[in-house]
Every structure is written in structure tokens, then in C-alpha cells.
Amino acid sequence: MSTTPRLSMRERQRNLTRQSILDASLEAFAERGYFATTVDDIVQRAGIGRATFYLHFDGKATVLRNLRDARMVEWQTQDGFNWGHGQEASVRKFFERMVDFYLEAPILYKTLHEARAADPEFAAEHMRTMEELVVEWSRTKTSATREQLRLSAAMLYSMLDYFMHLWLIQGWEIERERAIDAMSDALLAAMR
Structure with a gap:
């Protein structure tokens, strides 16, 4: 019996959108560098609108912090x-x-x-x-x-x-x- 709570369809979609933003950000950073990458670059790659981006993150720095923090949690464990x-x-x-x-x-x-x-x-x-x-x-x-x-x-x-x-x-x-x-x-x- 699994003790992991089941996510609603809305929560799963939110998680997928968030992951799409993270993935698109890393691709943009790889291609353009951190400084030159804009939120527009990220949303275009993710296939979402700016409003959707800002529902999840307040800017590219926050996205990078999330990428770093997720990797550090994995590394520290x-x-x-x-x-x-x-x-x-x-x-x-x-x-x-x-x-x-x-x-x-x-x-x-x-x-x-x-x-x-x-x-x-x-x-x-x-x-x-x-x-x-x-x-x-x-x-x-x-x-x-x-x-x-x-x-x-x-x-x-x-x-x-x-x-x-x-x-x-x-x-x-x-x-x-x-x-x-x-x-x-x-x-x-x-x-x-």
C-alpha cells in the first residue's frame, strides 16, 4: 500500500509546467548565458505565456536558485x-x-x-x-x-x-x- 498522496490533475499540471520552465531555463542559460537570457527566452522555450511564468517564479534568478537548490538537496543526501x-x-x-x-x-x-x-x-x-x-x-x-x-x-x-x-x-x-x-x-x- 502506497503512503504517497495522490496529486490532483491540477497539481500534476502545475508540477509539469514548473518543470517545463526549469528545463527551458537551463536550455536558455546553456545557449545564451545567464546574463543574456531573458524571461521571454524562457517562456518561448517552455511554450507558455509570461503570466504563467510569473505564477511560478518572480524572475530568472529565482529559477536558477530553484535549479541550484534542487541539485544541492540531492547532493547533500x-x-x-x-x-x-x-x-x-x-x-x-x-x-x-x-x-x-x-x-x-x-x-x-x-x-x-x-x-x-x-x-x-x-x-x-x-x-x-x-x-x-x-x-x-x-x-x-x-x-x-x-x-x-x-x-x-x-x-x-x-x-x-x-x-x-x-x-x-x-x-x-x-x-x-x-x-x-x-x-x-x-x-x-x-x-x-
Whole structure:
């Protein structure tokens, strides 16, 4: 016996329309880039009117946040990742998971990167994410100061962003395992 509630026809149609908007947005971001994409581009691809779009989202930034958040929820529930158990192993596991995250969603990665550069709100959200990481790391058994942890968080995101940009966007051939080892070693050195 299923305990999942059955959706009404109206709810199913709403969910399908919402997913259509998300899919169309990602296609538009891939083709035109975040900055150049307009709501008109999205609604045209989704085959809906502007009013329908605005029933679901208040703009392209909200669509991108929904795409990111859905992917992050999926990512965070995978295999119980935890920073606090074995520093070397947890740092390596983090880089492995982030590389795989970007490989599974390269258009989303590229769009988020563009949005951080073009939209002050996305840049501020990224800074909050980095600060949350510093707080999480400070709860682990580390002798690093808060300043060292902030530097480490900045290094982590800088290394990862640049590595993924070279690899996914520029097409630079880089061996996954060696890159993960190098990024892990550099971050661990900064955290000491």
C-alpha cells in the first residue's frame, strides 16, 4: 500500500509546467548565458505565456536558485558526507563529490558561475555559503584559527572553480584523481 498522496490533475499540471520552465531555463542559460537570457527566452522555450511564468517564479534568478537548490538537496543526501570524521578523508571526499556534482550538471555549474559574476545577490549568497563552511569546519576537531579556516574556504572554492572551468569549459585535459589529490593536499596544508 502506497503512503504517497495522490496529486490532483491540477497539481500534476502545475508540477509539469514548473518543470517545463526549469528545463527551458537551463536550455536558455546553456545557449545564451545567464546574463543574456531573458524571461521571454524562457517562456518561448517552455511554450507558455509570461503570466504563467510569473505564477511560478518572480524572475530568472529565482529559477536558477530553484535549479541550484534542487541539485544541492540531492547532493547533500548522498552517502552521509560529514566534514568531521578524518580530516584527510573528508577533504578528499568533498573534492570527489564536488567534481562529480559539476560533471553531472555542467550547464548548471557554468550558469551559477556566471550569475555570481553578474548578480550581486548571487555573489552575496556565495559568500554566505563560504561563511557557513567556516562555521561547520570550526565545529570539527581542528587547531586552525577562524582566519585560517576562512582562507581555506576561499582556497577550496577558488581551486575548485578554476579547475572545473579549465576542465569543463575550456576542455583542458586533466586527470580527475590527480586533480582531486592536488586540491586535497593544498587545502589540508592551508588548514594546518
